[in-house]
Amino acid sequence: MDTIRTEDIDHDRRRLLGAAAKGIVAAGAASLLPAQSVAAPDDAIRPFRINVPEADLVDLRRRIIATRWPDRETVNDRSQGTPLAKLQELVRYWGTDYDWRKVEATLNALPQFVTTIDDVDIHFIHVRSNHPNALPVIVTHGWPGSVIEQLKIIDPLTNPTAHGGRAEDAFDVVVPSLPGYGFSGKPTGTGWDPDHIARAWAELMKRLGYTRYVAQGGDWGTPISSAMARQRAAGLLGIHINLPATVPPEVAAALAGGPVPAGLSDKERAVVEALMISGKNGNLAYFTMMTARPQTVGYGATDSPAGLAAWVLVHPGFAEWSYGDDTGKSPTRDDVLDNITLYWLTNTATSAARLYWENGARGSVIVAAAQRTAEIALPVAITVFPEDVYRPPETWARRAYRNLIYFNEVNKGGHFAAWEQPELFSAELRAAFRSLRPTH
Amino acid sequence: MSAPSQTRRDVLATTAAAGAVSLLNQQTSDAVEGNSTIRPFRIDVPEEKLSDLRRRIAATQWPEKETVEDTSQGVQLRTMQSLARYWATDHDWRKVEAKLNALPQFITEIDGLDIHFFHVRSKHDNALPLIVTHGWPGSVIEQLKIIDPLTNPTAYGASASDAFHLVIPSMPGYGFSGKPTSTGWGPERMGRAWAELMKRLGYARYVAQGGDWGAFVVDQMGLQAPAGLLAIHTNMPATVPADVDKALQVGAPPPSGLSAEERRAYEDLIKTFKQVDYARIMGSRPQTLYGIADSPVGLAAWLLDHNDADGQPAAAVASALNRTTSATGELTRDEILDNITLYWLTNTGVSASRLYWEYKGGFFNAKSVSIPVAVSVFPGEQYQAPRSWTERAYPKLIYYNKVDEGGHFAAWEQPELFSAELRAAFRPLRQP
Numbered sequence: 017m018d019t020i021r022t023e024d025i026d027h028d029r030r031r032l033l034g035a036a037a038k039g040i041v042a043a044g045a046a047s048l049l050p051a052q053s054v055a056a057p058d059d060a061i062r063p064f065r066i067n068v069p070e071a072d073l074v075d076l077r078r079r080i081i082a083t084r085w086p087d088r089e090t091v092n093d094r095s096q097g098t099p100l101a102k103l104q105e106l107v108r109y110w111g112t113d114y115d116w117r118k119v120e121a122t123l124n125a126l127p128q129f130v131t132t133i134d135d136v137d138i139h140f141i142h143v144r145s146n147h148p149n150a151l152p153v154i155v156t157h158g159w160p161g162s163v164i165e166q167l168k169i170i171d172p173l174t175n176p177t178a179h180g181g182r183a184e185d186a187f188d189v190v191v192p193s194l195p196g197y198g199f200s201g202k203p204t205g206t207g208w209d210p211d212h213i214a215r216a217w218a219e220l221m222k223r224l225g226y227t228r229y230v231a232q233g234g235d236w237g238t239p240i241s242s243a244m245a246r247q248r249a250a251g252l253l254g255i256h257i258n259l260p261a262t263v264p265p266e267v268a269a270a271l272a273g274g275p276v277p278a279g280l281s282d283k284e285r286a287v288v289e290a291l292m293i294s295g296k297n298g299n300l301a302y303f304t305m306m307t308a309r310p311q312t313v314g315y316g317a318t319d320s321p322a323g324l325a326a327w328v329l330v331h332p333g334f335a336e337w338s339y340g341d342d343t344g345k346s347p348t349r350d351d352v353l354d355n356i357t358l359y360w361l362t363n364t365a366t367s368a369a370r371l372y373w374e375n376g377a378r379g380s381v382i383v384a385a386a387q388r389t390a391e392i393a394l395p396v397a398i399t400v401f402p403e404d405v406y407r408p409p410e411t412w413a414r415r416a417y418r419n420l421i422y423f424n425e426v427n428k429g430g431h432f433a434a435w436e437q438p439e440l441f442s443a444e445l446r447a448a449f450r451s452l453r454p455t456h
Numbered sequence: 457m458s459a460p461s462q463t464r465r466d467v468l469a470t471t472a473a474a475g476a477v478s479l480l481n482q483q484t485s486d487a488v489e490g491n492s493t494i495r496p497f498r499i500d501v502p503e504e505k506l507s508d509l510r511r512r513i514a515a516t517q518w519p520e521k522e523t524v525e526d527t528s529q530g531v532q533l534r535t536m537q538s539l540a541r542y543w544a545t546d547h548d549w550r551k552v553e554a555k556l557n558a559l560p561q562f563i564t565e566i567d568g569l570d571i572h573f574f575h576v577r578s579k580h581d582n583a584l585p586l587i588v589t590h591g592w593p594g595s596v597i598e599q600l601k602i603i604d605p606l607t608n609p610t611a612y613g614a615s616a617s618d619a620f621h622l623v624i625p626s627m628p629g630y631g632f633s634g635k636p637t638s639t640g641w642g643p644e645r646m647g648r649a650w651a652e653l654m655k656r657l658g659y660a661r662y663v664a665q666g667g668d669w670g671a672f673v674v675d676q677m678g679l680q681a682p683a684g685l686l687a688i689h690t691n692m693p694a695t696v697p698a699d700v701d702k703a704l705q706v707g708a709p710p711p712s713g714l715s716a717e718e719r720r721a722y723e724d725l726i727k728t729f730k731q732v733d734y735a736r737i738m739g740s741r742p743q744t745l746y747g748i749a750d751s752p753v754g755l756a757a758w759l760l761d762h763n764d765a766d767g768q769p770a771a772a773v774a775s776a777l778n779r780t781t782s783a784t785g786e787l788t789r790d791e792i793l794d795n796i797t798l799y800w801l802t803n804t805g806v807s808a809s810r811l812y813w814e815y816k817g818g819f820f821n822a823k824s825v826s827i828p829v830a831v832s833v834f835p836g837e838q839y840q841a842p843r844s845w846t847e848r849a850y851p852k853l854i855y856y857n858k859v860d861e862g863g864h865f866a867a868w869e870q871p872e873l874f875s876a877e878l879r880a881a882f883r884p885l886r887q888p
Binding site (some may be wrong): 020083084085086087088089090091096098099100103202204205206272273274286297298299301302305307308309310311312313314315316317318319320322323324325326327329330363364365367370373384455 | 521531731749
């Protein structure tokens with residue numbers, strides 16, 4: 017694109033864009049402000065850069081220093097939530113040595129764009145492979161994540177030969193920010209549920225000129241990618257998901273308080289028991305809370321950096337996270353703070369929580385019937401990461417997805433698979449989609 | 457004893473400086489003689505804490521408006537912004553502080569924890585001692601308007617023989633009581649602590665009352681049946697029969713054979729269980745709520761979002777936010793903010809939440825209380841306990857009455873009616 021435009025979006029992002037404009041102007045790249053008077057075509061794809069005003073970072077640090085803490089939890093484990101000492105240590109680092117500008121530079125080193133779909137600005141990273149015939153893939157993050165979860169898979173997917181893959185395994189990668197998340201716009205009305213987002217992604221891929229592509233997602237990315245498949249998005253060849261909705265009806269009934277069905281295999285029974293224990297331990301409370309009252313939970317997470325950090329870390333995907341003490345393990349402390357800081361700077365704690373409210377009536381994201389998996393005729397590939405919130409058995413996956421072309425349980429990685437095990441995750445995508453690549 | 461929490465120590469230290477009583481000396485002597493002594497208590501919040509609160513409110517970073525035109529996503533932005541504006545500019549904590557300090561307040565250590573309480577004795581002979589327990593998101597501030605009607609009934613058209621001596625404690629982790637530093641302070645332990653408190657106050661025969669968590673506490677006291685406890689009164693009775701409760705837990709359609717009244721109660725409970733996600737998160741991850749310790753607006757929204765029969769936030773609270781004065785004792789905006797400010801100044805948003813984590817039992821299920829029980833059913837309560845269920849749940853039911861007004865915060869909403877209920881409910885237990 018040779019012109020850069022900005023326009024009225026929400027207040028917060030406008031500030032960032034304004035600053036971005038100044039940055040770009042200073043760099044002599046283009047003038048954003050005059051472009052405002054030029055009517056942009058509705059489907060224009062505009063380059064995007066992040067340049068957070070220094071005052072926002074100063075304000076964040078000031079708020080962190082002024083944090084008023086509650087008293088310590090009354091237990092010696094994580095059973096009441098993020099322990100005070102761990103959060104204080106993390107937040108202290110956040111307010112002193114942590115450097116947002118590093119990840120900002122990482123993001124700005126990637127081609128980023130914004131395009132308006134159904135009146136909401138959609139931010140996305142779009143990295144084309146150098147290899148001819150690369151397969152386009154749209155990768156969707158979830159909550160409490162963002163495009164930052166996907167940064168480590170971009171090079172392995174677009175540039176496989178540098179990561180032990182083959183040139184013919186290359187992907188062109190599209191990584192959008194969900195509506196209400198990161199640098200995408202915030203919906204001001206209702207209706208942006210996973211089905212609506214799926215239709216927007218199909219439009220995005222169309223605008224990018226992709227006529228044959230695949231989709232991938234974990235967490236909210238799963239229902240969204242699955243909805244794309246259910247909707248038979250034009251050009252969509254198949255999907256890969258890492259939080260599949262496989263729980264069969266009789267098991268869903270048992271999880272809701274009914275009797276445990278007879279005839280389960282040992283493996284299935286183990287999964288049922290793990291899900292029951294997880295429910296009893298309160299692992300779903302964050303889910304039901306945001307489903308019911310996103311605005312109420314949003315005030316504290318919007319006004320308090322520590323409140324936001326703790327709310328992000330409530331996700332069971334962080335249950336075993338070492339708070340960065342294990343420096344060799346991804347996500348690192350900086351990775352997690354990059355993600356939390358992105359939520360803070362874009363003021364998206366509340367808008368992101370609303371996706372749960374939007375999903376409301378549909379219910380559980382892991383129950384096959386709730387997600388209408390029986391309506392998916394397109395090929396589906398699944399990788400099970402053993403430390404994810406549940407370990408779907410292959411038997412259930414085959415019942416839920418009638419066109420299951422790939423099922424593999426790997427030996428490491430959890431809920432944030434792309435973030436935790438980027439190389440393994442990328443290898444899985446290569447293997448999963450190999451059979452769907454058009455022959456040239 | 458363990459050191460009092462930071463917040464309360466600040467407050468206590470100020471009290472000492474004000475010369476009301478020297479608590480620091482008291483702490484030294486406590487180490488020697490134990491803390492079963494009952495120490496006078498006064499509140500004097502440092503001005504710096506109030507200006508810090510106002511500063512934080514003014515500096516609030518707000519989310520954008522909800523994407524709906526109703527309360528279905530939570531407390532609405534315009535509600536919060538309008539409340540915050542008033543809170544930071546015109547609300548006066550010193551008024552309620554003076555009101556609280558005009559009452560006899562005390563602290564005594566029970567079971568390793570400082571318990572704050574009001575103790576107002578009636579001037580009438582043979583007044584019946586009564587301990588009244590608040591709930592969440594309330595505090596002793598909920599009970600302020602019933603103190604005079606209960607201790608001084610003749611000023612309210614009631615007879616001297618209906619007088620009560622009144623004890624109103626702050627629950628552990630709430631208000632000016634200490635914050636437990638280890639687990640175990642659920643309603644059961646509170647029930648035992650309250651019995652000890654009444655004993656320490658020299659009351660050999662007394663009654664107990666509660667709504668919300670206070671109802672759980674009085675049910676536990678009823679089960680424990682401590683010496684001297686004659687009866688309990690509850691305005692949030694736990695009456696749901698076991699089979700009905702089972703259906704309720706899985707969200708099943710109403711079981712067959714329910715009367716029209718029972719069916720309505722069932723439907724109200726189904727609705728209520730869809731409005732208690734705040735309880736689920738506090739019951740599982742209370743420590744995650746750092747935002748309500750750090751953000752006044754975060755705290756206020758959290759405390760406002762409790763439901764009643766007519767809405768979430770409670771219709772009674774929502775209408776109070778628009779009521780600036782009240783001639784007849786109805787809830788006002790200042791009272792709502794008095795209570796929220798008490799949570800803020802004592803930094804008890806998270807410690808209060810832990811009560812949900814502590815309690816692992818059922819909510820409205822019958823609990824086999826065998827001592828005499830009195831029940832008032834307020835129309836705005838989360839469910840209207842049917843007489844049939846109430847009689848089964850409390851075999852020694854001495855009083856059951858459905859009143860016309862008031863809701864979940866009955867004592868706060870309808871102090872005179874609430875007081876009249878207590879007089880009527882406990883009348884048969886008084887000694888001639």
